[in-house]
Amino acid sequence: MKLNLSILRKINDDINKNVASNFITNVVVINSSDILFSFSFNNKIKLLVSLNHNNPFIGFIDSGYTAHTELGQLNDNLRKYVKGAYLIKSEILNDDRVLKLTLHKSDDFFEKQTYYLIIELIPTINNIILLEESNKVIFAKHYS
Secondary structure, three states: OOOOHHHHHHHHHHHHHHOOOEEEEEEEEOOOOEEEEEEOOOOOEEEEEEOOOOOOEEEEEEOOOOOOOOOOHHHHHHHHHOOOOEEEEEEEOOOOOEEEEEEEEEOOOOOEEEEEEEEEOOOOOEEEEEEEOOOOEEEEEEEO
16 A cells, blocks of 8 residues: 555654654664664554655554664664654644654753654655754665
């Protein structure tokens, strides 16, 4: 089933209802295109993001699924900025298949930093982009 805007709206609502206001306790980069997010208070489900070239998707899976992390720059950046962050909200940008997760995380000086994780779920032009509050790009990965 292809991810269309109406399905993404439902998933966005589910993210805001089920896992917003949770800490992201773990980020697992399963392979070069699949990322699994675990949450603190709702540990019964995990969020799977697949940036597969032709069929990107996002959805919840049962928390019983486990996977090993693939090492690399994507893993390093997601663990540094996203793991341990507090998920404030999820929103769809520009009525397109682009999801924006707003995150808060305390830095080494206990100052709250805001980050945005942009997940573009458009076939053949999938991207994941991590932004600072000022919209400066920290990290970006294009999937081709």
